[in-house]
Structures are given as structure tokens and as C-alpha cells.
Amino acid sequence: MKTLKIITLATLLLFASNAMQAQVSINVNLGVQPSWGPVGYSSVNYYYIPDVQAYYDVRATQFIYLNGGTWIRSGHLPYQYRNYDLNRGYKVVLNDYHGTRPYSQYKYHKQKYYKGYGKPQKSIGYRSDNNGNKGNDNRGNNGNKGHDNKGGDKGHGNKGHGKD
Numbered sequence: 001m002k003t004l005k006i007i008t009l010a011t012l013l014l015f016a017s018n019a020m021q022a023q024v025s026i027n028v029n030l031g032v033q034p035s036w037g038p039v040g041y042s043s044v045n046y047y048y049i050p051d052v053q054a055y056y057d058v059r060a061t062q063f064i065y066l067n068g069g070t071w072i073r074s075g076h077l078p079y080q081y082r083n084y085d086l087n088r089g090y091k092v093v094l095n096d097y098h099g100t101r102p103y104s105q106y107k108y109h110k111q112k113y114y115k116g117y118g119k120p121q122k123s124i125g126y127r128s129d130n131n132g133n134k135g136n137d138n139r140g141n142n143g144n145k146g147h148d149n150k151g152g153d154k155g156h157g158n159k160g161h162g163k164d
Contacts, residue, residue: 033058035125036086041093046102048092050113052081055094055102064103071103087125090118 033044034056047056054065054077062073077084092113094102102109 033124034061034086036091036123038091038093038121039124041095044093044095046094046097048094048102048109048113049086049089050092050109050117051089051115052077052084053110053115054078054081056091057102066103066106071101087123088120090120092118 033041037044037047037058045058047058048054049056052065054063056063057073060073062075063077064071064073065078066072067078076082090113092109097105
């Protein structure tokens with residue numbers, strides 16, 4: 001009888017340790033930064049992408065954007081931004097927000113980080129193009145139709161962060 005109790009206890013401990021180990025493995029793999037994310041940030045939950053006025057949820061690997069007055073979560077950007085180059089566009093790291101609805105601060109983000117804001121950052125997935133030139137690929141025009149990204153700050157009061 002005593003041997004049966006020891007075997008049962010050992011089996012339960014074995015199952016419990018395997019379950020705990022599996023849980024740790026799952027948590028380690030969640031929240032991997034996207035290849036187009038800016039270099040230097042390892043624990044980010046959300047990005048705001050000014051050129052497309054959308055958020056990216058790192059943990060859920062989903063974009064969050066307005067569609068007809070409703071916030072939509074999707075694995076892809078809206079159709080009108082299908083050619084937007086995430087590697088070249090500016091990404092605002094929202095390391096001070098820890099909720100589930102970063103768009104609750106959308107009016108503030110939209111005003112502070114307008115379309116065309118900032119210079120592209122070096123992306124995690126920085127790569128060579130087909131011609132052997134180092135850099136990010138250049139699909140589309142970064143969502144800045146009609147913007148002249150030349151000529152300095154343009155008087156926006158964001159020295160060093162304005163259009164270049």
C-alpha cells in the first residue's frame with residue numbers, strides 16, 4: 001500500500017513538473033517583435049504607425065485600425081495600405097501603455113505623431129535588396145502621398161523629429 005502511494009505521488013509530481021515546464025515555454029515564445037520593428041526594443045506591447053494611423057499589437061501579432069468608426073483587429077493592414085513598407089515607415093514605441101486598447105489615446109497619438117512624422121528607424125529585419133545593396137526594401141511611397149519629405153523641419157516645432 002505504501003509503495004502504491006509513493007508511485008502515485010511520483011506520477012503526480014512528474015505530470016505537474018511537465019505542465020509547469022510547458023507553460024514557461026509558451027510564455028517565452030509570446031510577444032516576439034516583428035522583423036520591421038525598430039532596433040533596440042525587446043519588450044514592447046504596442047506600436048503606433050503614424051503614416052497609416054494604426055496600431056500593432058505585438059503579443060497578438062495584429063494591426064488595430066479604424067474602419068467605419070469601429071476599431072478592427074487584423075493580421076494585415078487595411079487594403080489601401082497594402083503596399084505600405086513597414087520597414088521604412090516610422091514606428092512609435094508605446095512602452096508606457098499596458099492595457100488592451102491603445103486606441104483609447106488615438107486623438108493624442110494622431111495629433112502628436114502626424115502622417116510623415118519622424119525618420120525611418122533601422123528595423124530588426126534590416127536586409128539587403130536583390131542588387132546586394134544594404135537597406136530596407138522600398139515598396140510604395142511609405143503612405144506619404146503628396147508629402148515632399150525634403151527640406152528640413154517645415155516648422156512643426158519637432159526639431160530633429162520633423163520631416164526630413
